[in-house]
Amino acid sequence: MKEAVHIGRNPASQPDLEDLLNQVALGDQRAFTVLYDAMAGPVLGVARGVLRDRAQAEEVAQDVLVEVWRTASRFRPERGSAANWILTLAHRRAVDRVRSAAAAAAREHRAALLDRMPAYDQVTEQVEARLEREQVRHCLRALTDVQRQAVTLAYYRGLTYRQVAQDLALPLGTVKTRMRDGLIRLRDCLGAGA
Structure with missing residues (x-):
């Protein structure tokens, strides 16, 4: 049975995320599974902290982890840790979702105002x-x-x-x-x- 990985609890049991990202960049699905298990919770936590809505946070977390699968080759260890890279992706994606929702609300508000404007006389x-x-x-x-x-x-x-x-x-x-x-x-x- 596979052992659960808990980030931040026992450094000895933590997988090497940088190594996992390198393997994921080469298309290693098993490495991605381990990386996913290690980072899904923290990614969800970041997304939930920004969005405050569990359903949207889950969507964002899923999107981020898919993006990690697709873009693992873009990770540069000289710029920071693998965990920080992934969590930065999560934070940016969550902020984008907030901005998108705010823009949609603003468009709806403007449309509602136009509906209330008097007809051309x-x-x-x-x-x-x-x-x-x-x-x-x-x-x-x-x-x-x-x-x-x-x-x-x-x-x-x-x-x-x-x-x-x-x-x-x-x-x-x-x-x-x-x-x-x-x-x-x-x-x-x-x-x-x-």
């Missing part, structure tokens, strides 16, 4: 747009004739400064100055009306 949108257009018209009337003509040609007809200057038969510099002054007055007017 087309009438309100149309009224607001109409009021904005009226405010712009009011502010355009406050500009000088040349400012209003230059702004209208540039922004409503899509002409360049040069084209506006040709249409108004004014020097390009004058058009730019009038446009700048007109836009400043529009901004001030629209800002005051807001």
Whole structure:
């Protein structure tokens, strides 16, 4: 009958985890069985300490031990002990599970908030747009004739400064100055009306 291995109780009865990991890296299933028996409890303990839910901790522990089987060749003894490597994998996997659960809860919360938001109100949108257009018209009337003509040609007809200057038969510099002054007055007017 196989003797149970207890980590931390009797150093003489502990298996050499580094040696076991090297054998597991070569595909030795018996070495993995001994490693599994030695580390399943500590891995579950780490996972349970992070997750606080036994079922999730068991899932994480199982995932970690499968990962140890698959990635045993990545273990580097110069970076730490085999037990620490395995327990670090367990801790990281448990933290990932917590983060994943938190992200899912946040997504569900945002979705619930969207469900509670009022439906798009087309009438309100149309009224607001109409009021904005009226405010712009009011502010355009406050500009000088040349400012209003230059702004209208540039922004409503899509002409360049040069084209506006040709249409108004004014020097390009004058058009730019009038446009700048007109836009400043529009901004001030629209800002005051807001």
